[in-house]
Amino acid sequence: MLRSLVATFALAMLLPVSAAAQDFGVMNSAETINKGNFKLMANPLVVFGKDDADDEVGVALVGGYGFTDRVDAEAKVSFFDGLTFIGGDVEVWLVKHEPLDVSVIGGFHVGRADGFNTKGFDITFLGSGHVTPKLELYGGLDISRVSIDDFDDSYTTVHLVPGIEYALSQDIDLVAEFGLGLNDDSNHYISGGIAFYIR
DSSP states (O other), X not given: OXXXXXXXXXXXXXXXXXXXXXXXXXXXXXXXXXXXXXXXXXXXXXXXXXXXXXXXXXXEEEEEEEOSSSEEEEEXXXXXXXXXXXXXXXXXXXXXXXXXXXEEEEEEEEEEETTEEEEEEEEEEEEEEESSSSEEEEEEEEEEEEEETTSSOEEEEEEEEEEEEEESSSSEEEEEEEEEEOSTTOOOEEEEEEEEEEO
8 A cells, every 4th residue: 555655656756857848849741751861950848837847848859761752750758857858750731732741650759757658659641732842841740659667657648730841952951849738748839950961
């Protein structure tokens, strides 16, 4: 009985930390990385606290590769105070070269923190379109199902994510987005970063 109470108390103390930290953000349009090209990206994130909780500041680092003209994969890591996420995803470009491009992204991540670990599966539905040759607007629905190791508990985060991708040059994009948390386990966040492409 005492062990169960201690575990429940520990979970109650730790869950807000894990739920607050959005892992990596979406940070791209529905277009995949060009076949044979590499992508390197860094993007700071600010996750806004709820119920008088402090805001969390972190940074995500991403490396990706275009396998075909419709499929890419990315490896990701992000660092917050006392919390690290490691993960990856695969993006498939379903509707290509239309006024509205559409892709779906499936991925996973693990979270490591003092006293607990998490693992989660992620799916993102993404649409985007060009406003100008250099400016692209995108919007996504980002869903993550997370379980907490050693505890019989899980939670789901759901974010509506509008963003922009702007080509500074042929090989450098500026990306920025806002994540609107749609349920109680989701915190709002903002992120911006630079993507470099090696062709």
